[in-house]
Amino acid sequence: MLEFQQDNRFFLFNFDRAFEGQMDFFNPDFWRKQHRIEGVAKGRGTTYFLRTEDWFGVNCALRHYYRGGLWGKFNKDRYRFVGLADTRSFTEFHLLQRLYEAGLPVPKPIGARVRKGKLGICYQADLLSEKIENAQDLTVLLQGQTLPSETWWQIGKLIRRLHDLQICHTDLNAHNILVQQTENGQKCWLLDFDKCGEKSGDFWKTENLNRLHRSFVKEVTRMKIRFSEQNWADLIAGYQQ
Incomplete structure (x- = not known):
């Protein structure tokens, strides 16, 4: 596992070596410039399907966390920060890792990001996980x-x-x-x-x-x-x- 912080951003990766540009892995424009976006899926937000097998061993899906329901009309993607372990992306990453290690057929977690606001009260979150082929x-x-x-x-x-x-x-x-x-x-x-x-x-x-x-x-x-x-x-x- 590779975990580090830069400014108000926190990163968690399912590998133990640094990649050039890894802080941009959660930015769709980074993958677009690399010509590695293979498709998208529309839902509450957009999930990007990425050609990354040569980097991570699997192709990936990149998902940004969005709020739903009535509250989501006023605040689409910000959550109250009470601790890194309780953030949406880090929590899901750790749960997926636990299930993956237990042998359940779930996507392998690849990376998670938490980006805090300037005041440190709210955060935005992203998750990189395995794309299930075919x-x-x-x-x-x-x-x-x-x-x-x-x-x-x-x-x-x-x-x-x-x-x-x-x-x-x-x-x-x-x-x-x-x-x-x-x-x-x-x-x-x-x-x-x-x-x-x-x-x-x-x-x-x-x-x-x-x-x-x-x-x-x-x-x-x-x-x-x-x-x-x-x-x-x-x-x-x-x-x-």
């Missing part, structure tokens, strides 16, 4: 095809592994599951661990699953995905096993 958002995939029982079982098993580590994915929905096409079939991944973390007890696990189920039902109407209650039964079977 993968699609589960809801996009379900618009064009049904998935075999084995894939639904795999999703359930993945969520169970997460729950057994007492990690609550606070935004567990169909869009935060990726399905990757590999030589051995389909592999499922979990994404977006912002504001997620460890939670004691078991009371929350059923509601976490119910949240996921509601997201599938919602997308049947909104996106016309191919989802049935048998699919959900297969997912639960994987979870219970």
Whole structure:
């Protein structure tokens, strides 16, 4: 791990040697000048997909943290600073690293940045993480095809592994599951661990699953995905096993 500070900026990298220009790794213009932006995804903000395998061993996704909801209309990307360990990017980086080391299929964290304002009260945050190759958002995939029982079982098993580590994915929905096409079939991944973390007890696990189920039902109407209650039964079977 490489961690350092420059002015009001704090950096955390998943490597132990310095790269030229590494303080600009969270600036899309840096990658644009390097001709390394391969694509973008639009959501609450813009995620940039970067060709970095020759530098970091994997291609990357660069994401800036934005607020949502009504508050986000007035303050789009600033958060109150109460300590570096509690910042959005450093928290997600450390959680991803923990899950990655535990063998769960989550993107490998590559780097995180926190940039404090002049008064030191607020901060902005960015995250560099692994781009999962040859993968699609589960809801996009379900618009064009049904998935075999084995894939639904795999999703359930993945969520169970997460729950057994007492990690609550606070935004567990169909869009935060990726399905990757590999030589051995389909592999499922979990994404977006912002504001997620460890939670004691078991009371929350059923509601976490119910949240996921509601997201599938919602997308049947909104996106016309191919989802049935048998699919959900297969997912639960994987979870219970």
